[in-house]
Amino acid sequence: xxxxxxxxxxxxxxxxxxxxxxxxxxxxxxxxxxxxxxxxxxxxxxxxxxxxxxxxxxxxxxxxxxxxxxxxxxxxxxxxxxxxxxxxxxxxxxxxxxxxxxxxxxxxxxxxxxxxxxxxxxxx
Numbered sequence: 001x002x003x004x005x006x007x008x009x010x011x012x013x014x015x016x017x018x019x020x021x022x023x024x025x026x027x028x029x030x031x032x033x034x035x036x037x038x039x040x041x042x043x044x045x046x047x048x049x050x051x052x053x054x055x056x057x058x059x060x061x062x063x064x065x066x067x068x069x070x071x072x073x074x075x076x077x078x079x080x081x082x083x084x085x086x087x088x089x090x091x092x093x094x095x096x097x098x099x100x101x102x103x104x105x106x107x108x109x110x111x112x113x114x115x116x117x118x119x120x121x122x123x124x
Contacts, residue, residue, distance in 0.1 A: 009122040009123055009124040010122065010123045011120060011121070011122055012121040012122065012123050013120075013121045014045075014117055014118075014119065014120045014121070015042070015043040015044075015045060015046060015117070015118035015119045015120075016043070016044055016045045016060055016115055016116070016117060016118060017040060017041065017042050017043070017044060017115070017116045017117070017118040018040070018041050018044040018050075018060055018066075018112050018113075018114070018115055019038060019039070019040050019083065019112070019113040019114045020038065020039055020040075020041060020066065020068070020110040020111070020112060020113065021036050021037070021038050021110055021111050021112075021113045022036065022037045022038075022039075022085075022089075022090045022108060022109075022110040023036060023037075024036060024037050024085055024089045024090075025089065025090060025091060035084070035085065035089075036084065036085070037082070037084060037085030037086070037089045037090050038082070038083040038084045038085065038113065039080040039081060039082045039083060039085075040080065040081040040083060041078050041079070041080055041081075042079055042081070042118055043118055043119075044060065045060065047072075047078055048072075049068060049069035049071075049072030049073070049077060049078050050066055050067075050068050050069075050078065051066065051067045051068075052064065052065075052066060052067075053065035053066055053067045053109055060112055060115045061112065061115060062112050062113060062114055062115060063111060063112065064111065064112045065109055065110070065111055066109070066110055066111070066112060067107045067108070067109050068107065068108050068109075068110060069106070069107060070090070070091045070106060070107060070108050071106070073087055073090060073091075073108070074087040074088075074090075074091070090108055090110075091108050
């Protein structure tokens with residue numbers, strides 16, 4: 001990094017915040033059109049419960065399908081900020097059993113609506 005080259009610092013790391021969209025699975029058949037559940041996940045690139053559904057991509061971008069651990073989503077481990085709906089609308093049949101097993105899907109797919117930078121660490 002050199003000031004004569006126009007650089008002021010070097011980006012060491014950054015956090016990406018994602019807004020994810022999931023279909024509302026809680027609406028019963030015949031209740032009319034199902035809505036969408038939306039949540040913001042802060043520092044999503046540091047979360048292990050969130051993976052890219054298509055393995056050949058490395059970076060998040062709008063429209064990309066992602067797979068989310070239902071257990072981490074519903075337990076609060078992903079620290080979701082719900083913008084519409086809540087965790088129960090994503091996988092309403094999922095329940096934790098006493099033995100630690102779960103009924104219902106282990107992962108749920110959603111789509112990235114938007115990507116924004118949360119925090120950036122710059123070396124000056």
